[in-house]
Amino acid sequence: MSKVDQSTECKIREAAKRVFLRKGFGSATTRDIAESAETNIALVNYYFRSKERLFQEIFRESFVETFVPVARILNDDLPLEAKIYKFVDHMTELLKRDPLLPMFVLSEMRGENSEFCETMAELHDVSSNRFKIQLEEEAAKGNIRNIDFDQVEVSLMSMVIFPFISMNMLKIKKNMTTEQFYSFVDDRKKTIPEMILTYLRHPGK
Amino acid sequence: MSKVDQSTECKIREAAKRVFLRKGFGSATTRDIAESAETNIALVNYYFRSKERLFQEIFRESFVETFVPVARILNDDLPLEAKIYKFVDHMTELLKRDPLLPMFVLSEMRGENSEFCETMAELHDVSSNRFKIQLEEEAAKGNIRNIDFDQVEVSLMSMVIFPFISMNMLKIKKNMTTEQFYSFVDDRKKTIPEMILTYLRHPGK
DNA sequence: GTCTATACGGCGATAGAC
DNA sequence: GTCTATCGCCGTATAGAC
Numbered sequence: 001m002s003k004v005d006q007s008t009e010c011k012i013r014e015a016a017k018r019v020f021l022r023k024g025f026g027s028a029t030t031r032d033i034a035e036s037a038e039t040n041i042a043l044v045n046y047y048f049r050s051k052e053r054l055f056q057e058i059f060r061e062s063f064v065e066t067f068v069p070v071a072r073i074l075n076d077d078l079p080l081e082a083k084i085y086k087f088v089d090h091m092t093e094l095l096k097r098d099p100l101l102p103m104f105v106l107s108e109m110r111g112e113n114s115e116f117c118e119t120m121a122e123l124h125d126v127s128s129n130r131f132k133i134q135l136e137e138e139a140a141k142g143n144i145r146n147i148d149f150d151q152v153e154v155s156l157m158s159m160v161i162f163p164f165i166s167m168n169m170l171k172i173k174k175n176m177t178t179e180q181f182y183s184f185v186d187d188r189k190k191t192i193p194e195m196i197l198t199y200l201r202h203p204g205k
Numbered sequence: 206m207s208k209v210d211q212s213t214e215c216k217i218r219e220a221a222k223r224v225f226l227r228k229g230f231g232s233a234t235t236r237d238i239a240e241s242a243e244t245n246i247a248l249v250n251y252y253f254r255s256k257e258r259l260f261q262e263i264f265r266e267s268f269v270e271t272f273v274p275v276a277r278i279l280n281d282d283l284p285l286e287a288k289i290y291k292f293v294d295h296m297t298e299l300l301k302r303d304p305l306l307p308m309f310v311l312s313e314m315r316g317e318n319s320e321f322c323e324t325m326a327e328l329h330d331v332s333s334n335r336f337k338i339q340l341e342e343e344a345a346k347g348n349i350r351n352i353d354f355d356q357v358e359v360s361l362m363s364m365v366i367f368p369f370i371s372m373n374m375l376k377i378k379k380n381m382t383t384e385q386f387y388s389f390v391d392d393r394k395k396t397i398p399e400m401i402l403t404y405l406r407h408p409g410k
Numbered sequence: 411g412t413c414t415a416t417a418c419g420g421c422g423a424t425a426g427a428c
Numbered sequence: 429g430t431c432t433a434t435c436g437c438c439g440t441a442t443a444g445a446c
Contacts, residue, residue, distance in 0.1 A: 008411080022316045027231030030440060040413065045441060100315065107312045109373040110227060110305065120377050127378070150379060150389065151396045158367035159360050165370060166362075168314040172325050173332070174355060184355065191356045195404040202403050213429080235422060245431065250423060252429095413446080421438075428431080 009047045012037045016044075017058050021100040024107055025055050062098070063105050070094050074131040074153075080138055080200075083131075084193045088160055092185050095164045102161045128153060135200075144200040152196065159192045214252045217242045221249075222263050226305040229312055230260050267303070268310050275299050279336035279358075285343055285405075288336075289398045293365055297390050300369045307366045333358060340405075349405040357401065364397045 006014075015037030019028045030051050034041045048054035073087045095101065109120070132149045139146050163170060163185055171181055211219075220242035224233045235256050239246045253259035278292045300306065314325070337354045344351050368375060368390055376386055 024229070024231065024312070024315070026229065029438085031438085041440080042413065042442080043411080046411075049441095051440065103312060103315060106371055106374065107229070107308060110229070110308060120374065148392065148396070151392060154368055154375070154389075154393075155364050155396070155400060157371075158363040162363035162367040162370070163359055165367070166311055169311065169325065170359070184359075187353065187356060188359075191353070191360070194409065195360060195400060198407050199400040199403045202407060204399065234420080236420085246422080247424080247431065248429080254423095256422065411446105413444105415443085415445100417440105417442080419439085419441105422436095424435080425433090426431105427433100428429105 008037075008039060008043060012039065012044055012047055012054075013057070016048075016054050017062070020055060020058050021062075021098070021104045024104070025051075059105070059108065062101055066094065066098070067101065067105065068126050071126055071128075074128045077130075080134060080144075081193070081197060083134075084156070084196055085189070087156070088192050089189050091160050092189055095161070096182055096185065099164050099167055101164075103165050106165070138200075145203050147200065152200070156192070156196055159188070159195070163188065213242075213244060213248060217244065217249055217252055217259075218262070221253075221259050222267070225260060225263050226267070226303070226309045229309070230256075264310070264313065267306055271299065271303070272306060272310065273331050276331055276333075279333045282335075285339060285349075286398070286402060288339075289361070289401055290394070292361070293397050294394050296365050297394055300366070301387055301390065304369050304372055306369075308370050311370070343405075350408050352405065357405070361397070361401055364393070364400070368393065 012033065016033045019032045019036055022028075023032070028051075030041050030044050033054075034044050037044070044051075044054065048057070070087075070090050073090055074083065076083060076086070078086065131153070135144065135147065135149055135152065138144045163181075167181060170176060170184075171178070176184065217238065221238045224237045224241055227233075228237070233256075235246050235249050238259070239249050242249070249256075249259065253262070275292075275295050278295055279288065281288060281291070283291065336358070340349065340352065340354055340357065343349045368386075372386060375381060375389075376383070381389065
């Protein structure tokens with residue numbers, strides 16, 4: 001087997017990721033995936049037993065192994081300003097490589113029924129405890145204002161992630177090409193930390 | 206026909222909205238909708254001809270007739286600070302009534318193929334031109350810093366809308382009840398405008 | 411490991427009785 | 429307007445030849 005020729009299993013896995021990210025679990029079909037992997041339905045089920053199991057693998061790989069490690073940057077041992085810049089930069093670069101990832105993860109959690117909430121149990125490991133403590137310490141020292149940690153964290157996540165979720169709408173509304181969109185989110189690597197830090201450093205009324 | 210008894214057509218429309226918002230177009234079935242409306246499949250097709258047409262009606266009603274008018278607050282004739290507070294307040298109240306609406310609209314725009322981008326043409330009407338001009342005027346007067354309008358607008362939208370998109374994840378991660386979540390977004394009616402306004406009023410380095 | 415053929419169910423949509 | 433019955437299609441999954 002040559003170097004460029006991947007194993008069938010790997011081709012199916014990559015095809016599944018492409019299709020699931022673009023269409024979601026409900027709208028993606030085994031036929032789509034088999035075709036995209038240049039193979040047939042039987043082999044998809046041979047390697048992964050069912051569409052459901054295949055999806056679970058892709059979901060875990062995308063969320064737990066890709067997204068979560070970057071989110072953990074907030075627990076790194078870094079000064080506040082450097083940490084926020086690093087987080088926004090790394091998360092933006094991750095999402096530029098996989099722009100459909102946030103919508104993929106979040107859209108599978110609608111209705112609160114989903115079995116994917118099980119996978120979410122691992123999320124409790126993502127608690128940003130050290131980031132929270134860091135902000136509390138800075139506030140105690142009088143370096144930043146007193147704030148509700150959750151408000152700051154959610155604002156930060158929102159500003160980084162939401163543009164990718166609304167990418168297609170943004171491109172239509174602002175008449176953006178894909179390149180212009182990427183340039184826009186690159187600019188946000190500066191805007192977002194500035195906005196958060198300016199807010200933190202100036203006292204409320 | 207009594208007052209409390211709605212017409213069948215209306216019952217189907219309401220059921221369709223419930224089901225589509227919870228599951229999305231791909232995963233919702235005509236059978237779901239019929240059952241939720243306490244009627245049968247034949248009547249769904251009798252009144253709306255097809256699942257596709259029914260969906261288009263719900264989508265238009267939810268997006269163009271509900272969401273867009275609130276977004277237009279940014280074009281109202283109001284002082285900057287009052288306008289931002291009003292926008293965040295109204296949008297938050299709208300989303301508290303229909304928390305699944307943002308995910309519903311945005312998830313149907315994945316893959317950039319979708320025919321719903323046609324409906325999006327009406328979105329060009331939502332251009333926030335007057336808000337943009339207002340910010341430019343305030344900057345010219347030296348009241349706020351010079352900024353990229355799109356960056357500010359997207360940040361504002363992100364911070365208001367994203368918590369509802371990630372509602373289920375947030376509730377799991379922060380161990381929130383639904384009531385606590387609503388209380389959290391109510392607090393954001395103050396946090397978000399403060400963050401935006403603090404950023405605007407303090408010059409960059 | 412790989413393919414063809416097929417089983418089986420659920421889907422959207424409609425015909426036709428009332 | 430409303431319902432039952434049914435058609436034809438496409439989905440997942442598997443059996444069995446190679």
